[in-house]
Amino acid sequence: AGCSSGGSGGATGGGGSAPPLVIHAVDAGTFQEDFNPYHLEGVNFGTSGMIHETLMYFNKLKPGEITPWLALGHEWSDKGKSLTFTLRQGVKWTDGQPFTADDVAFTFQMLKDNPQLNRNALEIEEAKALAPDKVRIDFKNTSYAKLFNIAGNSPIVPKHLWEKQQDPATFTNPKPVGTGPYKLSKFSAQLYEMEKNPSYWQPGKPEVPVLRFPAYTANAVQTALQQGEVDWAGAFVPDIQKIYVQGKPEQNKFYFPPEGVVTLLPNLTHPILSKPEVRQAISLAVDRDKIVQVAERGYTKVAHPTGVPMPGGEAYVPDEYKAAAYKVDLAKAKELLKGVDPAKLKFTLLVPSPFTDWVNAAQLIREDLAKVGITIETRGVAFQDWVSKVGKGNYDLSIRATASGPTPYFQFRSMIHGSLFKPVGEAATGNYQRWKDAETDRLIDEYAATEDEAEQQRVTQALGKIMVEKLPTLPLFYSPSWAQFRTNKYTGWPSEQDPYAMPSPYTSPDAAVVLLHLKPAAK
Amino acid sequence: MKIKIGAGILVFFTLMALLGPLLISADPAATSNDGLQGPSAEHWLGTTQTGQDILTQIVYGARISMGVGLLSAVIATVFAVLVGLVGGYFGGAVDETLSVLTNIFLVLPALPLIIVLAGYLPQRGVASVAVVIAVTGWAWGARVLRAQTLSVRRRDFVQAARAGGEGPFRIVFFEILPVLLPVIATSFLATVVGAILAEAGLSFLGLADLSTVSWGSMLYFAQNGQALLIGAWWWFIPPGLCIALIGTGLALVNFGIDEIANPRLRTIKVRKARA
Amino acid sequence: MRFLARRLGFYLLTAWAAVTLNFLIPRLMPGDPVELLVARMKGNVDPAAIDAMRRAFGISDASLWQQYLAYLGNLAQGELGRSITFFPTEVSTVIADSLPWTVGLVGVATLISYLVGTSLGVLAAWKRGTWMDGVLPAATFMHAVPYFWVALALVFVFGVTLQWFPVSRAYGLDVMPGLTGEFAGSVVYHAALPALTIVIASMADRILGMRNVMVTTLGEDYVVMAEAKGLTSRRVMWAYAARNAILPNITSFALSLGFVVGGSVLTEIVFSYPGIGSMLLKGVENEDFPLMQGIFLVISLAVLVANFLADLAYVVLDPRTRQESE
Amino acid sequence: MIVLEGRNLTKHFTAARGPRGRFGKRPPVRAVEDVSIALRAGTVSALVGESGCGKSTVARLLAQVYPATSGEVLLRGEPVRAHRGAAFKDYRRQVQLIFQDPFASLNPFHRVRYHLARPLRIHGHVRSDAHERELIAELLERVSLTPVEQFMDKLPHELSGGQRQRVAIARALAVQPVALIADEPVSMLDVSIRLGVLRLLERLADESGLALLYITHDIASARYFAEDITVMYAGRLIESGPSEALTQSARHPYTRLLLESAPDPDRVTPPEATRHGEPPSLIDPPGGCRFHPRCPVALPVCSSEAPGRTELGEGRWTHCWQADPASAGSVLTS
Amino acid sequence: MNVLEIRGLGVDYLSGSGVVHAVTDVSLDLRRGEILGLAGESGSGKSTLANAVARLLRPPATITSGSVVYHREDGSSLDVLALKREELRRFRWKELAVVFQSAMNSLNPVSTVGAQVDDVLRIHAPAMSRNERTDRVVELLQRVGISADRRRSYPHELSGGMRQRAAIAIALALNPEIIIMDEPTTALDVVVQRDILHEIRALREEYGFAVVFITHDLSLLMEISDRIAIMYAGRVVETGTARGLHKTPRHPYTLGLLRSFPRLHGPREELLGIPGTPPDLRSLPPGCAFHPRCHLTVAECSSILPELTPGSTEGAVACLLNGGSGVGEEES
Numbered sequence A: 001a002g003c004s005s006g007g008s009g010g011a012t013g014g015g016g017s018a019p020p021l022v023i024h025a026v027d028a029g030t031f032q033e034d035f036n037p038y039h040l041e042g043v044n045f046g047t048s049g050m051i052h053e054t055l056m057y058f059n060k061l062k063p064g065e066i067t068p069w070l071a072l073g074h075e076w077s078d079k080g081k082s083l084t085f086t087l088r089q090g091v092k093w094t095d096g097q098p099f100t101a102d103d104v105a106f107t108f109q110m111l112k113d114n115p116q117l118n119r120n121a122l123e124i125e126e127a128k129a130l131a132p133d134k135v136r137i138d139f140k141n142t143s144y145a146k147l148f149n150i151a152g153n154s155p156i157v158p159k160h161l162w163e164k165q166q167d168p169a170t171f172t173n174p175k176p177v178g179t180g181p182y183k184l185s186k187f188s189a190q191l192y193e194m195e196k197n198p199s200y201w202q203p204g205k206p207e208v209p210v211l212r213f214p215a216y217t218a219n220a221v222q223t224a225l226q227q228g229e230v231d232w233a234g235a236f237v238p239d240i241q242k243i244y245v246q247g248k249p250e251q252n253k254f255y256f257p258p259e260g261v262v263t264l265l266p267n268l269t270h271p272i273l274s275k276p277e278v279r280q281a282i283s284l285a286v287d288r289d290k291i292v293q294v295a296e297r298g299y300t301k302v303a304h305p306t307g308v309p310m311p312g313g314e315a316y317v318p319d320e321y322k323a324a325a326y327k328v329d330l331a332k333a334k335e336l337l338k339g340v341d342p343a344k345l346k347f348t349l350l351v352p353s354p355f356t357d358w359v360n361a362a363q364l365i366r367e368d369l370a371k372v373g374i375t376i377e378t379r380g381v382a383f384q385d386w387v388s389k390v391g392k393g394n395y396d397l398s399i400r401a402t403a404s405g406p407t408p409y410f411q412f413r414s415m416i417h418g419s420l421f422k423p424v425g426e427a428a429t430g431n432y433q434r435w436k437d438a439e440t441d442r443l444i445d446e447y448a449a450t451e452d453e454a455e456q457q458r459v460t461q462a463l464g465k466i467m468v469e470k471l472p473t474l475p476l477f478y479s480p481s482w483a484q485f486r487t488n489k490y491t492g493w494p495s496e497q498d499p500y501a502m503p504s505p506y507t508s509p510d511a512a513v514v515l516l517h518l519k520p521a522a523k
Numbered sequence B: 001m002k003i004k005i006g007a008g009i010l011v012f013f014t015l016m017a018l019l020g021p022l023l024i025s026a027d028p029a030a031t032s033n034d035g036l037q038g039p040s041a042e043h044w045l046g047t048t049q050t051g052q053d054i055l056t057q058i059v060y061g062a063r064i065s066m067g068v069g070l071l072s073a074v075i076a077t078v079f080a081v082l083v084g085l086v087g088g089y090f091g092g093a094v095d096e097t098l099s100v101l102t103n104i105f106l107v108l109p110a111l112p113l114i115i116v117l118a119g120y121l122p123q124r125g126v127a128s129v130a131v132v133i134a135v136t137g138w139a140w141g142a143r144v145l146r147a148q149t150l151s152v153r154r155r156d157f158v159q160a161a162r163a164g165g166e167g168p169f170r171i172v173f174f175e176i177l178p179v180l181l182p183v184i185a186t187s188f189l190a191t192v193v194g195a196i197l198a199e200a201g202l203s204f205l206g207l208a209d210l211s212t213v214s215w216g217s218m219l220y221f222a223q224n225g226q227a228l229l230i231g232a233w234w235w236f237i238p239p240g241l242c243i244a245l246i247g248t249g250l251a252l253v254n255f256g257i258d259e260i261a262n263p264r265l266r267t268i269k270v271r272k273a274r275a
Numbered sequence C: 001m002r003f004l005a006r007r008l009g010f011y012l013l014t015a016w017a018a019v020t021l022n023f024l025i026p027r028l029m030p031g032d033p034v035e036l037l038v039a040r041m042k043g044n045v046d047p048a049a050i051d052a053m054r055r056a057f058g059i060s061d062a063s064l065w066q067q068y069l070a071y072l073g074n075l076a077q078g079e080l081g082r083s084i085t086f087f088p089t090e091v092s093t094v095i096a097d098s099l100p101w102t103v104g105l106v107g108v109a110t111l112i113s114y115l116v117g118t119s120l121g122v123l124a125a126w127k128r129g130t131w132m133d134g135v136l137p138a139a140t141f142m143h144a145v146p147y148f149w150v151a152l153a154l155v156f157v158f159g160v161t162l163q164w165f166p167v168s169r170a171y172g173l174d175v176m177p178g179l180t181g182e183f184a185g186s187v188v189y190h191a192a193l194p195a196l197t198i199v200i201a202s203m204a205d206r207i208l209g210m211r212n213v214m215v216t217t218l219g220e221d222y223v224v225m226a227e228a229k230g231l232t233s234r235r236v237m238w239a240y241a242a243r244n245a246i247l248p249n250i251t252s253f254a255l256s257l258g259f260v261v262g263g264s265v266l267t268e269i270v271f272s273y274p275g276i277g278s279m280l281l282k283g284v285e286n287e288d289f290p291l292m293q294g295i296f297l298v299i300s301l302a303v304l305v306a307n308f309l310a311d312l313a314y315v316v317l318d319p320r321t322r323q324e325s326e
Numbered sequence D: 001m002i003v004l005e006g007r008n009l010t011k012h013f014t015a016a017r018g019p020r021g022r023f024g025k026r027p028p029v030r031a032v033e034d035v036s037i038a039l040r041a042g043t044v045s046a047l048v049g050e051s052g053c054g055k056s057t058v059a060r061l062l063a064q065v066y067p068a069t070s071g072e073v074l075l076r077g078e079p080v081r082a083h084r085g086a087a088f089k090d091y092r093r094q095v096q097l098i099f100q101d102p103f104a105s106l107n108p109f110h111r112v113r114y115h116l117a118r119p120l121r122i123h124g125h126v127r128s129d130a131h132e133r134e135l136i137a138e139l140l141e142r143v144s145l146t147p148v149e150q151f152m153d154k155l156p157h158e159l160s161g162g163q164r165q166r167v168a169i170a171r172a173l174a175v176q177p178v179a180l181i182a183d184e185p186v187s188m189l190d191v192s193i194r195l196g197v198l199r200l201l202e203r204l205a206d207e208s209g210l211a212l213l214y215i216t217h218d219i220a221s222a223r224y225f226a227e228d229i230t231v232m233y234a235g236r237l238i239e240s241g242p243s244e245a246l247t248q249s250a251r252h253p254y255t256r257l258l259l260e261s262a263p264d265p266d267r268v269t270p271p272e273a274t275r276h277g278e279p280p281s282l283i284d285p286p287g288g289c290r291f292h293p294r295c296p297v298a299l300p301v302c303s304s305e306a307p308g309r310t311e312l313g314e315g316r317w318t319h320c321w322q323a324d325p326a327s328a329g330s331v332l333t334s
Numbered sequence E: 001m002n003v004l005e006i007r008g009l010g011v012d013y014l015s016g017s018g019v020v021h022a023v024t025d026v027s028l029d030l031r032r033g034e035i036l037g038l039a040g041e042s043g044s045g046k047s048t049l050a051n052a053v054a055r056l057l058r059p060p061a062t063i064t065s066g067s068v069v070y071h072r073e074d075g076s077s078l079d080v081l082a083l084k085r086e087e088l089r090r091f092r093w094k095e096l097a098v099v100f101q102s103a104m105n106s107l108n109p110v111s112t113v114g115a116q117v118d119d120v121l122r123i124h125a126p127a128m129s130r131n132e133r134t135d136r137v138v139e140l141l142q143r144v145g146i147s148a149d150r151r152r153s154y155p156h157e158l159s160g161g162m163r164q165r166a167a168i169a170i171a172l173a174l175n176p177e178i179i180i181m182d183e184p185t186t187a188l189d190v191v192v193q194r195d196i197l198h199e200i201r202a203l204r205e206e207y208g209f210a211v212v213f214i215t216h217d218l219s220l221l222m223e224i225s226d227r228i229a230i231m232y233a234g235r236v237v238e239t240g241t242a243r244g245l246h247k248t249p250r251h252p253y254t255l256g257l258l259r260s261f262p263r264l265h266g267p268r269e270e271l272l273g274i275p276g277t278p279p280d281l282r283s284l285p286p287g288c289a290f291h292p293r294c295h296l297t298v299a300e301c302s303s304i305l306p307e308l309t310p311g312s313t314e315g316a317v318a319c320l321l322n323g324g325s326g327v328g329e330e331e332s
């Protein structure tokens, strides 16, 4: 795909008259002055995407759709151990310096030198500028599967400024200089503002002149949404019709596309839960529709049995299961449980108690499973406790969201890859239910060893089949990605019909892509 | 009078906690499709967002809230009695150590400490929350009891018991302890109030076990579900009111006890002289 | 002054205990902040990066003893480490940003609550048998109401329903912090409801406590004597009765400060007030050891200082305790 | 026969409160200094002195509630050394104490029966429950609390002050002591009921051969109930003698002052109006004779040296520089 | 002649367990410049009576009957029980002052002795300048034997005797007509007590105020007072001159009291004492309240309430014996 600009030229010239856009991305009481895009939580939203840009843009809503950004193209060599980018020319840093391959090489070299910034664990060997518009990055291992992390999730920083920093890990980049469509114009603990970069490389863009980021806590943003203070938010709203929509669905819009999947984790080291028929029975007994309606308030959808986010992931779903959907079948569930000692059908269901929707879902699961003779004790624990217990495998059943990525592969890898298997008692970082299956591992490794999209899709479909048939974990519903946007100032937001980017303001660099699509609303 | 009203409130809630679940034998966490209903004939106190019946939750929550309150007050009081009486009676280095310990716990801000402790709590069951609250709640009682013990120790009947040959154990627990019962009762009741409030606070912060229904967790969910913004007053008023009422009941009984000990504290009706 | 020296010694000891407790609690409990971070970041972080990050956050495997010494050493230099939640911001910076809000809010609210509560307590005791007795049931009730519930109720009534007051943050969005009237006005306006919460919820204790001591004091011979001397009621009430009754209340007031601070933590959370309470909760949720430790320490020390000030006040106000006190 | 004797008893308290001196050490309260006193079987002796002069401290030293700073206590001529264990328990059995305030000396929580049963049990006087009951009944009868059945199950607050003091006496008697120290046993009682309690004590000494120390600030009652009187001032003994002789012709100026000051409607001439000043502080007592600052006849030596004991014959002695053993009459010529 | 006349005064305490008739139908006269002693056992209503006169009773006490009339020297009189707040304030201390039992407790612990004297002057003599007041304070303190530099001392820095003197100094500040002294010396030892009694007598000579002196120590009263009233169970059972009462007590209770005190001088008389215990004021025995403890009781004592009737000598007695004149010569 090309540069999906779609810019019909400045409808409102200059931008002086266009109103600022008020954005709430993440809950915060106050802001710290931190614009280092490689910091995890302290960094202020907008740093990557709006200020610091990535080499390419990966649309997670359309797996496989990749847009050139700072890089115009890429090329693998050395069996996936070497990656060469061709860079866009004429791009300038906001301080006027030209953007070159040196900056890209510097960025990746910095990740190599500062492992704590290397949150994607890229196995970088060396990054070298070959020419002003050519840069090559060498890896220790085959890294085809990490293209997203390299090109889509590593914002480029200016060498001429960053190389002066002694410790980039603690550098807070208070006066960020980037290539992006915006630059920081104002900062205070409660509010920061960005204004458009007049010399942005996409001519005529962006059309939103000023972005305002007020600090709202999870609580405060609700009031703000109700009172129309915020134009674009990524918040969980308990009762979206009452609090936000307020009877104006054409103006107060929201769009909650899937981002990963929430599954019911069965601990496979448990003698009873390791039986496929038991997992099958559980899956048949759980009324996922009700969970989605009651616990998730209808904000999301029941997951596809493969766990692949739909719509969008069609290409990654095996044909025979394209139309598959969950159906409650208590009779069949009971049938499956015939051979199991009913006295042993007692499990605890561990949920992190701050996640109230999951607590409610657990409650519903308890009610459902009771109907087929399975006794569930739901236990709400502290988030930390839950992380530690699930990580170490000290649980019977739990609920957990999987990691997500630009293709379903990322999800499968973290969900069921044997390399993440850890014995009970040792903290795992994925595959929490402890699935061990040679075929699964072979398939995942095959994916990582190829650059070919068709091949990748085939492998992913096979993994989906395993999900449906062997039930290593039981998908429940998609994790919704939260996005509320009001159309009274700007239009052009992503929608189910045109999912050109993740609509949530907290996903980067997608949010920047969205901003570049926005146009002042017609008066 | 105060005691009567206070005891009335307490009896009401105790009965509610003990018998309520027998009368309303529904699952307090059970969800239904009629969410966010205001009070009606079917749901006397309305429903939560997920259609849980608030009355049922209040009734079942009474057990947890009062249970935590009582349990931690019992633990704290036992501790306070031991520390206070032993320190006060034996004096010397034992007392010095114990009073420094007491004073430390007294000045350390309790709730932040509870929050920090609870934040690390591996298990957030009723018992462990109660223990954490007790850990931070015994010091006041111990201090009061120590001061009282110091004065009772000097009282002649203690001296007389000692002169009569009683051993220290018997003096502490048979001579001093009974005399301090009203003080212990007062400190116990005050601790219950404190513990109920602390549990509510913890639950409200989401730091207690939220899968069990307590008044605090109800408030947590109400706050989380933006009951305020939606105008669902029936969701957050009842649990808070229950906490406040139970606290009021306990306080009334407490003040009643105080008034028996110190009749001056009574409110009085000024009657016209019958000339 | 020996009395004060003794007290000072005690406070130093307590401060040390708080510091040590602070050091020990997180280390005796399970949990790992980096794991949490990864869990929260849902795939934005590759698990393989965990070790490097753990090191960056200063989580060390040194022996407890060494860690303790290092901790004390850092503390002595005023270094509280870097927050994990707000990495790489220094904990001291986070605290410095949030503490003034809490101190201002709690300070002013407590002052108001103390003055009003004490006065009401004095009056309630003085005017026994009149309508003032009606204050007591109300105070008894308020005494048992959770801070956050008062906060919720105020938000509901004045924030949501009547929309008279803002219900979150410390000053208006468009107001730039500075020494301007506009900023000050905005701060006061935003602090109104949180302060009211603290006043309402903490005042009851002052009323009841003051009344009880006052009633006892009113029975003292010197008050009866003052009355017999034909002094005006005002003078008897304030200069004789209240002046004495306030003494035992100073200590209980100082001790209750810890409670008020606890309550204000909850209040801040309801009102999204950018104070130390919100930060503490954030620290706890993220298992941010350095932040929690720093905040708990600061709160403890603040309460200690307040207690010490109360001791000072006591010494100034009571000619008898210039020697010793329990 | 001397049953209980204190020799050169001295007690210094380190005050728990009060100003500290240099180096943060508080000066001691010199409550009792060099007091020797002997109690004889079947005899009531009185210890008289104004409030705060150390009477109770002497009583407690004799009863070994706390140890003396120096000096020793002898029981039947044997020095008492043990402060715990069986030997001490035995001492407790022999020497009992009755307190000033009957309202405070009975635990409000326990019934009369319990108060009497405990000492009986502790000291192993009971063989069975029935025996215990019998003994209790006997005790109550001895202190004239009849009908005993009615009193046995009463709580202290159901008793009048006099009755309570009787229970306290019965409790002391329960251990079957040989010496009884009564520390102002009636000063808290109403005038009209004091007599009954005092008579009971007198009778007990008489009938059971108890050695009884009657401590009081009312020298007139000592005249009536005690055989001999010892007068104490600011922690020291100053004069002693048979009660009649001492009250009728006191030798020490302080005793005379005490006698003069005691209200007496029979007095013909009112005592002269001179100010006598306040009793001295025991933290920093006056040097020499502790009475010298208030003494109308003080000599220079009085302020520098404490007077020794002057025997006056007939069992009388005094500590005064002006005492003259030769002249049997008044010490003072004035 | 009389500076204060109490007529038929009754005071009740409304307590939870019943009404305590602390003072019942008491009539008494206080003559100008005299010392009137008020004696009786603990709980007989002495303090209640004094407080009623000073209008210091607090709930739950209520005055149920009677009147208290105060006569000024110029002949005008005041109904004390009917005084309004402001009038009462002026009446107190200018006309009537009080000295309480324990001076430690009647002095404000947090202000200096001087300030507490000054307080009175400031309120009641607003015309006085600051210096005049200071002079007066010094004068008053010196008058009762406290040196001028002690006026800056706090009560806890003074000895018991000095505190009691300070309390008396405060009472004297405005030259009142009447000083009520409620057990002013019980907390002191005899020597100091003696000094203070002298002081009071001397001051009385000097200023000519009348004193109501309350104590349960009858022998003390007999020495200091001019006239004495004996109270039993809320009633005045006998009045008379100190000398008369000492020589010929008319009421068996007075007799009992007198015979309870051991004497220091003269022969060792036999002590009588009074059997039994003081009555419960909530349910008094019918007739004469003293009859259950009386050794001379006659049949009517348990049914007829004796009136206080003037006897042959100056004084009055409420006793049925000998036709209402109380104990005769032979019985005593």
Ligand SMILES: Nc1ncnc2c1ncn2[C@@H]1O[C@H](COP(=O)(O)OP(=O)(O)OP(=O)(O)O)[C@@H](O)[C@H]1O
Binding pocket: D013, D014, D015, D016, D029, D030, D031, D049, D050, D051, D052, D053, D054, D055, D056, D057, D058, D217, D282
């Ligand atoms: N435990 C103690 N610690 C310090 N000082 C004490 C202690 N007990 C008594 N004193 C002091 O010792 C002195 C003598 O006290 P003691 O009780 O023996 O006097 P007392 O003659 O019995 O007086 P009273 O007539 O008031 O009972 C007093 O000054 C008292 O303050």
Ligand SMILES: Nc1ncnc2c1ncn2[C@@H]1O[C@H](COP(=O)(O)OP(=O)(O)OP(=O)(O)O)[C@@H](O)[C@H]1O
Binding pocket: E013, E014, E015, E020, E022, E040, E041, E042, E043, E044, E045, E046, E047, E048, E049, E059, E060, E061, E216, E281
């Ligand atoms: N506040 C009160 N409530 C109920 N009863 C009271 C109250 N104050 C006093 N009394 C009762 O009133 C009676 C008279 O008390 P009052 O104090 O006048 O006696 P008193 O003669 O002064 O005794 P004392 O010699 O002990 O001072 C007593 O029986 C007492 O119990």
Ligand SMILES: [Mg+2]
Binding pocket: D055, D056, D057, D183, D184
């Ligand atoms: Mg004594």
Ligand SMILES: [Mg+2]
Binding pocket: E046, E047, E048, E182
């Ligand atoms: Mg009295």
